[in-house]
Amino acid sequence: MRPDPASRVGEGGLPDRAAQIAPPAGPRVLLVDDDQAVRASLKFSFEIEGIGVEDYATAEGLVGEAAFGGNACLVIDYRLPGMDGLALLALLRRRGVRATAIIITSNPSRKLRQAIIGAEAALVEKPLLCDTLAAKIRALVGAAAPA
Numbered sequence: 001m002r003p004d005p006a007s008r009v010g011e012g013g014l015p016d017r018a019a020q021i022a023p024p025a026g027p028r029v030l031l032v033d034d035d036q037a038v039r040a041s042l043k044f045s046f047e048i049e050g051i052g053v054e055d056y057a058t059a060e061g062l063v064g065e066a067a068f069g070g071n072a073c074l075v076i077d078y079r080l081p082g083m084d085g086l087a088l089l090a091l092l093r094r095r096g097v098r099a100t101a102i103i104i105t106s107n108p109s110r111k112l113r114q115a116i117i118g119a120e121a122a123l124v125e126k127p128l129l130c131d132t133l134a135a136k137i138r139a140l141v142g143a144a145a146p147a
Helices: 036-048 059-065 085-094 110-118 130-141
Strands: 028-032 052-056 072-077 100-105 122-125
Touching (some): 028 036, 028 059, 036 130, 072 085, 100 130
Parallel strands (some): 028 052, 028 072
């Protein structure tokens, strides 16, 4: 009999977080937004849509913790404290991360729009309509909506 993944112990005697998360069957979003209410709302909406979510409050949190394989889609707020969303995406690209990326922001300037295009990312403007964002994720990673 296999041991319960929740019983695995990680660093510091705490349960191993990675062992508790089942890989999603559909797309997987790595969400970075410093606004806790936005993260919670998007996470809830994505999970209802059958999209797995790992959420991070900071760019540094994502860089230090996330696994970027498979059908991951980065959803990154442009206005983050410290490192902005495009700087985060540039850092990830330099490290070889080729995951699909969506930058979310409100009132983007023409210059920012061009920078997002140059970074080979998609733009979704706030205020967000979660079904619009979920549809964009599916279109970019080639996954079907749940039945």
